Amino acid sequence: MKALVSFFSRIFRFYYDxxxxxxxxxxxxxxIILIKLFILFAILRLFFFPDFLRKEFRTDEQRxxxxxxxxxxxxxxxx
Amino acid sequence: MIETVDTALVGWSRGQFALTAAYxxxxxxxxxxxxxxxAIMETIYVRTGKEExxxxxxxxxxxxxxNFAIGVATGIILEFEFGTNWxxxxxxxxxxxxxxxxxxxxxxxxxxxxFVAVMFFGWNKVSRKLHLxxxxxxxxxxSLSALWILVANAWMQNPAGMIFNPETARNEMISFREVLFNxxxxxxxxxxxxxxxxxxxxxVIGVSSWYLLKNREEWLAKKSILxxxxxxxxxxxxxxxxxDTSARTLAGVQPMKFAAFEAHYEGKEDAGLVLAGVxxxxxxxxxxxxxxxxxxxxxxxxxxxxxxxxxxxxxVPGIRDLVEGNTEKEILxxxxxxxxxxxxxxxxxxxxxxxxxxxxEQTDILKGIFRDRDFINNYFRYFxxxxxxxPEDAIPNVPVSFYSFHIMVLLGFYFILFFALALYFxxxxxxxxxxxxxxxxxxxxxxxYIAGELGWVVAEMGRQPWIIQDxxxxxxxxxxxSSGAVITTFILFAVLxxxxxxxxxxxxxxxxxxxxxxxxxxx
Numbered sequence: 001m002k003a004l005v006s007f008f009s010r011i012f013r014f015y016y017d018x019x020x021x022x023x024x025x026x027x028x029x030x031x032i033i034l035i036k037l038f039i040l041f042a043i044l045r046l047f048f049f050p051d052f053l054r055k056e057f058r059t060d061e062q063r064x065x066x067x068x069x070x071x072x073x074x075x076x077x078x079x
Numbered sequence: 080m081i082e083t084v085d086t087a088l089v090g091w092s093r094g095q096f097a098l099t100a101a102y103x104x105x106x107x108x109x110x111x112x113x114x115x116x117x118a119i120m121e122t123i124y125v126r127t128g129k130e131e132x133x134x135x136x137x138x139x140x141x142x143x144x145x146n147f148a149i150g151v152a153t154g155i156i157l158e159f160e161f162g163t164n165w166x167x168x169x170x171x172x173x174x175x176x177x178x179x180x181x182x183x184x185x186x187x188x189x190x191x192x193x194f195v196a197v198m199f200f201g202w203n204k205v206s207r208k209l210h211l212x213x214x215x216x217x218x219x220x221x222s223l224s225a226l227w228i229l230v231a232n233a234w235m236q237n238p239a240g241m242i243f244n245p246e247t248a249r250n251e252m253i254s255f256r257e258v259l260f261n262x263x264x265x266x267x268x269x270x271x272x273x274x275x276x277x278x279x280x281x282x283v284i285g286v287s288s289w290y291l292l293k294n295r296e297e298w299l300a301k302k303s304i305l306x307x308x309x310x311x312x313x314x315x316x317x318x319x320x321x322x323d324t325s326a327r328t329l330a331g332v333q334p335m336k337f338a339a340f341e342a343h344y345e346g347k348e349d350a351g352l353v354l355a356g357v358x359x360x361x362x363x364x365x366x367x368x369x370x371x372x373x374x375x376x377x378x379x380x381x382x383x384x385x386x387x388x389x390x391x392x393x394x395v396p397g398i399r400d401l402v403e404g405n406t407e408k409e410i411l412x413x414x415x416x417x418x419x420x421x422x423x424x425x426x427x428x429x430x431x432x433x434x435x436x437x438x439x440e441q442t443d444i445l446k447g448i449f450r451d452r453d454f455i456n457n458y459f460r461y462f463x464x465x466x467x468x469x470p471e472d473a474i475p476n477v478p479v480s481f482y483s484f485h486i487m488v489l490l491g492f493y494f495i496l497f498f499a500l501a502l503y504f505x506x507x508x509x510x511x512x513x514x515x516x517x518x519x520x521x522x523x524x525x526x527x528y529i530a531g532e533l534g535w536v537v538a539e540m541g542r543q544p545w546i547i548q549d550x551x552x553x554x555x556x557x558x559x560x561s562s563g564a565v566i567t568t569f570i571l572f573a574v575l576x577x578x579x580x581x582x583x584x585x586x587x588x589x590x591x592x593x594x595x596x597x598x599x600x601x602x
Binding site: 032037 | 141144145148149151152155156159160162163164166167169170171196199200201204245246247248424427428431462466551552554555558560564567568571575579582586589590
């Protein structure tokens, strides 16, 4: 148990030291990563990219019905 | 009732996917290639113990880190788009995509994320050998991540190892081995990954040349050019070799794409390979399709036949043969494929009606038909042709395929010459004096990016109108949402990715100007 705690403590220390002594470019790219992830998951995913089949249909049966209809009824109009 | 799809919706959905994939591919290849170059440099450091090599490794690791960090998660957007814009397609592909993408996610997380931390935070904290092992694992992990994405893409080009289940409207994997060792997947992986190695080599030589032009960091620049030159020359030769094997595979599994590459309309033996040419609309038509002819072309006689089948007697089908069929060569006309596709589609319609009526006996019979080898090989394999309005719709955009392919190939030859020159000048000890070459190296940095993007244009535009070869048209796979919504997200992505690219370039240029002296490596 003690060895396990020590192992995780060393890992935590490793990351803590790494993040706390970041260089200029390191801080800059981490800021960009966080902003990017926020835009991707908190804005784009939530408001612009819902899972269409999950949002529109409640059961897998309904989803299957919809997809089969698309497969049967679609027509190629794109040139 | 046959439903008509808004052409603007299909166009914008395709455009959006193309935009995000193209921007994503600006970040990926440098990560793939630079990780190996860094690993080679660090190996030399560990073997020699010389601090210069450590300094050099740390410098290139900084640039790797910037590119890696800015590019992280840009591929996630493509997965968002699958669920929103390509929902029918996503459902239809079923676990064929799910399995490789899940493996990719797990590998990327554990291999890259864990060992990237050791790479950047671990200097002076872990042993040299453990650090080196981490660097190699990041390099190998990045390429293995790419493998799974490319396996998924290859399945779209050449569906294999699955069976369609009408009960779930999904393709279910029956052979992981067939999906993984799909010949298109193997060619795509080797060609794509080596193109990333090539790009990174050009990047290293270009940046190093800038230092030589500025009379700075001469030792680092020359050694970097030596490593970039060797790695680049080997990679560019591998790119050419894997490109050749890819073309041979495509000639078998996607003959229409192959014919479009070469604007090859009439099937023949002793077919010539066009090295360069300019197309024009000819007077002749293939049904309603305008046949393209050459204003001029430079051709190697017989070489297309040699490339395809190993000798000049190999008959290479043309676009006309693939559309109208060729009885002698046992090529089905597209009209026949459409009829067979309609039969397969009607079978699905029958299944749907039987299920609605709770006719268990009939649904069981129809499920059995969808598992029947003869039905799969002769009818279901043409399932996607059913909605095709006219046979000539099976022809991709010939000029786009032709020019993208030929510019990419010409750039490929340029890269071989470029890397060979780097090594020659290095061997002669005249590199720093060849200022024209150093300038050329600097301005050549964007060229592998252009070649890589063109490669994707060739692969994806060349297989139109298919989202899954022969099984699903792009217009069938698209989600029926408003095109206005897609235009909005297209613009959002264009802004977001352009901002990310600008950020990457500005931070990278700053770090390059700063040079390796006194650079801190910690992210």
